[in-house]
Amino acid sequence: MTRSISPLLPITYSSEVSAAKQRGAPIVALESTIITHGMPYPGNLEMARSVEDIVRQQGAVPATIAVIKGVLHIGLEPAELEALAQMEHVMKLSRADLAFAIAERRNGATTVAATMIAAYRAGIHVFATGGIGGVHRGAEESFDISADLEELARTAVIVVSAGPKAILDIPKTLEVLETRGVPVVTYDSEDFPAFWSRSSGLKSLLNLQSPAAIANFQKMRDQLGIDGGMLIANPVPEADEIPREEMEIYISRALANAERDEIAGKAVTPYLLDNIFHLTGGRSLKTNIALVENNARLAAEIAVAMNG
Ligand code: PSU
Ligand code: MN
Numbered sequence: 001m002t003r004s005i006s007p008l009l010p011i012t013y014s015s016e017v018s019a020a021k022q023r024g025a026p027i028v029a030l031e032s033t034i035i036t037h038g039m040p041y042p043g044n045l046e047m048a049r050s051v052e053d054i055v056r057q058q059g060a061v062p063a064t065i066a067v068i069k070g071v072l073h074i075g076l077e078p079a080e081l082e083a084l085a086q087m088e089h090v091m092k093l094s095r096a097d098l099a100f101a102i103a104e105r106r107n108g109a110t111t112v113a114a115t116m117i118a119a120y121r122a123g124i125h126v127f128a129t130g131g132i133g134g135v136h137r138g139a140e141e142s143f144d145i146s147a148d149l150e151e152l153a154r155t156a157v158i159v160v161s162a163g164p165k166a167i168l169d170i171p172k173t174l175e176v177l178e179t180r181g182v183p184v185v186t187y188d189s190e191d192f193p194a195f196w197s198r199s200s201g202l203k204s205l206l207n208l209q210s211p212a213a214i215a216n217f218q219k220m221r222d223q224l225g226i227d228g229g230m231l232i233a234n235p236v237p238e239a240d241e242i243p244r245e246e247m248e249i250y251i252s253r254a255l256a257n258a259e260r261d262e263i264a265g266k267a268v269t270p271y272l273l274d275n276i277f278h279l280t281g282g283r284s285l286k287t288n289i290a291l292v293e294n295n296a297r298l299a300a301e302i303a304v305a306m307n308g
Contacts, residue, residue: 012071012073021123024307030065030127031110034130050289069105087107111148113151115129117155129161134165136167149182154229158230166247183231186233190204192205196241199235219306237291241287250284
């Protein structure tokens with residue numbers, strides 16, 4: 001099958017996504033920064049493949065999003081996914097530089113913010129990730145607040161996560177989301193989750209028990225003319241979690257290492273995730289993979305419910 005590339009915006013759809021669009025099948029967007037900057041090879045490739053399969057098992061079609069040689073890909077063919085997982089010098093793209101990578105024909109992985117923009121442009125309204133970026137600890141000094149938060153406020157995509165990454169300042173992250181009018185819905189738990197852990201120590205703000213209820217909530221926002229996305233916080237399965245007290249030890253060490261190594265800007269999150277991977281002897285990666293899989297399942301169920 002030949003793939004057509006628009007002359008205005010270089011965008012291309014995988015054969016699977018393009019067929020799904022034609023028959024109106026539910027589609028789930030998946031990000032690629034988690035593949036290139038969030039996990040080491042080959043665990044990253046295994047995760048990316050298994051997450052795609054989970055989406056298919058639920059009756060939806062996966063669309064992993066990335067920029068390859070300046071072309072915005074909505075869905076990757078198996079060989080493209082494999083190549084991306086091993087690629088070096090891939091840009092980490094957000095709202096500020098997604099178009100830059102396309103204009104300059106670079107390779108780039110999309111963060112939550114950039115994946116939301118691309119998904120919306122492609123008519124996809126549900127997206128599964130691991131954890132969103134947010135307000136970093138010490139942001140009052142560094143001003144480091146992820147563009148993911150602003151994107152959630154602007155772009156109407158449901159983002160399924162396991163909560164904000166626990167390396168962040170979670171209360172401040174929730175404050176910013178509230179100010180910007182982003183609903184934060186916990187799926188089926190009174191406790192607000194913190195990525196590797198089922199509880200952040202905070203109570204959930206809004207709580208819904210089914211994919212259909214989540215789909216219906218977003219429809220009501222749309223009916224009211226409220227734009228922007230919503231954040232679903234789906235707690236990691238109990239069997240895979242690392243409890244909060246234990247995680248905090250690794251997180252404080254990783255944060256101290258980041259300060260010692262003078263890590264700043266876009267490098268902060270990948271550095272911390274990698275550091276925590278080593279500090280936990282690889283256990284954090286197993287949990288990270290399990291929570292993304294769990295999110296992919298819920299996102300697919302929501303996408304199916306939105307179609308019905
Ligand atoms: N979820 C994961 N691992 C990751 C990410 C999410 O399990 O690496 C990525 C997402 O792409 C998210 C980014 O947008 O981390 C946040 O980066 P920053 O804090 O620099 O905005
Ligand atoms: Mn940042």
